[in-house]
Amino acid sequence: MIGLNGRQVNENLLSVRVDRRKAHALLDPAVEAGLAFDLEGLVVDPDNLTESNLLFRLWSIFANLGASLEPPLAYDKDLTKEHLTPLRNILRRLARRVITSSGEGYLQQQEYLNALYVRGIAAAEKLIEPGPGLAAGPRKLPDQICFRPLEAWEPELIRAMAALGGRSVLVFTVPCVEMMEAFERVNRPFLAVGNRDLEVSLCQERFLHARLEDPLEFLRRAPAGAALTEYGMVLLGAPEFLRPVELSEAIHLAAAGMRPKAVLAVKVEKAGQEGAQETGFGPEESEPGFQRPYYPDFVARLMIEAGLEIVVEGPPMALGRVPAPKEPEAPAADEQVAGAGASEASEPAGKAEAAAGYQEIFEPEPGTERASSGAEAEPEASPEPEEEF
Amino acid sequence: MRVHQLLARFEAGDAVSNMAMDIHDALTARGVESRIFAHSLDSFGLTRGMHESAYGSFAKTGEDLLIYHYSVWCDNLALFESSKNRRIVIYHNITPAKFFEPYDPQIAEICRLGREALPRFTGANLGLGVSEYNRRELVRAGFSETNTGVLPIHPPVERFDSVEPDGQLERKLSDGRANILFVGRIVPNKKIEDLVRLFLYYHRCVNARSRLILAGGPLYPYILRLQRMVDDLGLTGRVLFMGKVSEPQLVALYRAADVYVSMSEHEGFCVPLTEAFHFGVPVMAYTAAAVPETMGRAGILFDEKDYPILGEMMDRVLREPAVREETVAAQRERLANFSRERFEERLFRHLGVFLT
Known part of the structure; x- marks a missing residue:
């Protein structure tokens, strides 16, 4: 039962809309499988960073360092030039820490930071133009910028x-x-x-x-x-x-x-x-x-x-x-x-x-x-x- | 006559700490001597409170009143038990261990210990729950009905009025996309995975122009899986894990939010619901634990997690201004129930006999 301000909502109207989406293949088997996703049974290797986790960690590092890369919507791939400098700075710092930890023999830390750094570069390439020291690679399609719908065809x-x-x-x-x-x-x-x-x-x-x-x-x-x-x-x-x-x-x-x-x-x-x-x-x-x-x-x-x-x-x-x-x-x-x-x-x-x-x-x-x-x-x-x- | 409050943690932005501050301010305003003690204190806590060890000198007087805020298992429970003063426990609830077992057995064990210790408070002069739900748990633990009461939290939402929102964040979020917000720790009892499921339906079937924003500090083993889930479902970049946010960021999030959704299955009160009320954000919440009490007859409550149906309901809230306005108006009315005046009125009704 759904209640709106204490009154019961007519769910039949909502069901009709769900059925229409099913009929038009919007609610497809992939979505239905996603709705049944088993989180508790999921095995995650903490050393194998997912993209979301990597971005979350980078975002946390930026925040801790006071680098204003807010919001983490930068994930939306629309970073602008003003974001470029702090991102490069953080990658440089990470690189320095990798080198330092390597020199001091902290193997575990080195491996962790190395993974973070490599994945950080990969993420940066997706987010921004390749800069000095970052190899050019394939980029995702630019999107999400035009806020107007495209003009209707004739x-x-x-x-x-x-x-x-x-x-x-x-x-x-x-x-x-x-x-x-x-x-x-x-x-x-x-x-x-x-x-x-x-x-x-x-x-x-x-x-x-x-x-x-x-x-x-x-x-x-x-x-x-x-x-x-x-x-x-x-x-x-x-x-x-x-x-x-x-x-x-x-x-x-x-x-x-x-x-x-x-x-x-x-x-x-x-x-x-x-x-x-x-x-x-x-x-x-x-x-x-x-x-x-x-x-x-x-x-x-x-x-x-x-x-x-x-x-x-x-x-x-x-x-x-x-x-x-x-x-x-x-x-x-x-x-x-x-x-x-x-x-x-x-x-x-x-x-x-x-x-x-x-x-x-x-x-x-x-x-x-x-x-x-x-x-x-x-x-x-x-x-x-x-x-x- | 002095009143002492004892907490596990005394920290900025913490709901239990806020309540302790409210009680402290109300007592001080009436000329009652008041102190706050805690097991751990952050920099804010240190400016207003003291370490629990300082309570020792007051524990044996027998003339004072000790208020113990119980929200997590903590060693300072022994201080409460050994105190000769009159004692009140305010129960904020402890999450059942079953929620944490699949993710963090240690935290699950702490929760289990905390809940098992509840009968140890039955010797208190009064047991107060911050909701009726919590009060009933006290009764189940052995308190007599007459020896208990309800003292709802006063959510300090007025403080937001003087906080300048994070403009950059607010601008970024005001891009025409529907912002679905959740504020709270990213822990298993909040059922963030159900929120992601609801968002999956909404985003893939109803409105691609949308994002889910999760603001709150995470339990790491849990968020790791959530992030994998988000990636596997193709929602990377559409589900934003903000981590713990600052006040300006929080204000920006509420101002940009189009709907607040809670799938939580265990809440002792749920302060973020009232924050959403304050910012005029329509709230959809699963009927669990103390949530229906906090919501009252305001907002949208559901007792079944049927994601497609809920997704369509959410779409109605987002697209139909009349539904939105009606919801928000009722929520504003409900918020008045948690005003400072009402809080103090209830507080002194419960404390009256102890203060005379």
């Missing part, structure tokens, strides 16, 4: 995307809740994975199947992309938060894991504009939440590198900066088909204009039908029941 584009590709959809980086609602309206099962909690929470609010998770980690975790085979379409809805190297990895992982005839759609900026993705964006790129405009030519090149075929629909467009490709071979019947999502599109084109490699990508023109899709893309009205998940 209704035409949403309609076009909702009709593109096979029935079930993996939305990799969540573009806007309207897109997810469109998938829901046309009865296409989907899973949206993103690391911007704002878009994910908006989906959850509407009982749409979204998960807050690092999307690249989600793809990496799937052995040989096996988890992707169940999807008829993979949509990279908000690639602007990925660094070029991360976008490339995402496209490669998707290409490796998608089933034949599945469609990969990537949101790009309007074609015909200059992009500089190949060389990065300068120092501002390191700012969390930095958004990178990706243009069709760059994305097309990544797709070709990943072994995908670009099927062009709509009027041709000069690619400009992308080097000419080899003469494409005729696609095999079971060949994977990829398309770059346009920034604007109307109803899905009924017929592909040409399967001409990636030499030309449609250029948006008002009133023309443009949507990239595979020549063999399944129509909206013919869902594939076997793809249910």
